[in-house]
Amino acid sequence: MVVNEHYVVHVPDSIRLDAAAPLLCAGITVYSPLKYFGLAEPGKHVWIVGPGGLGHVAIKFAKALGSKVTVISTSPSKKNEALEHLGADSFLVSRDQDHMEAAMGKMDGIIGTLSAVHSILPLIDLLKSDGKFVTVGLPD
Numbered sequence: 001m002v003v004n005e006h007y008v009v010h011v012p013d014s015i016r017l018d019a020a021a022p023l024l025c026a027g028i029t030v031y032s033p034l035k036y037f038g039l040a041e042p043g044k045h046v047w048i049v050g051p052g053g054l055g056h057v058a059i060k061f062a063k064a065l066g067s068k069v070t071v072i073s074t075s076p077s078k079k080n081e082a083l084e085h086l087g088a089d090s091f092l093v094s095r096d097q098d099h100m101e102a103a104m105g106k107m108d109g110i111i112g113t114l115s116a117v118h119s120i121l122p123l124i125d126l127l128k129s130d131g132k133f134v135t136v137g138l139p140d
Helices: 017-036 054-064 076-085 097-102
Strands: 045-049 068-073 090-093 107-112 127-135
Touching: 017 054, 017 107, 045 054, 054 068, 054 107, 068 076, 076 090, 090 097
Parallel strands: 045 068, 045 107, 068 090, 107 127
Antiparallel strands: none
8 A cells, every 4th residue: 555654653562553543533623723723822821611622632732832721511420530530620610600700802713613413602701702613523
């Protein structure tokens, strides 16, 4: 097989292929918009909607690239995982109207990773006037 070198990634021998696979799939899905829209840098505040699956990888990449990360979820039970295990800076329950109102206009960007049907209108209000909203998870 002949492949253009721009489309090949070398996986070091020290990384098992099954461990590298999520980085090559979910990883590029969230890394690309973080970099493209300038959200992956120190001083930027990025919100990740949905801490599972794609969200897990988005949190890890955004933190590793220097962004401040807040996780938004409808489930308060995911707070400990987001803060303690994934390294998010803060957590917001989207059903808590007081917290949502307090956060309005403060975000540089939001990466939506949910595959469930949900309203994005309450999330748009969280963005600064030049903020970016990127959806990488789509419902069926």
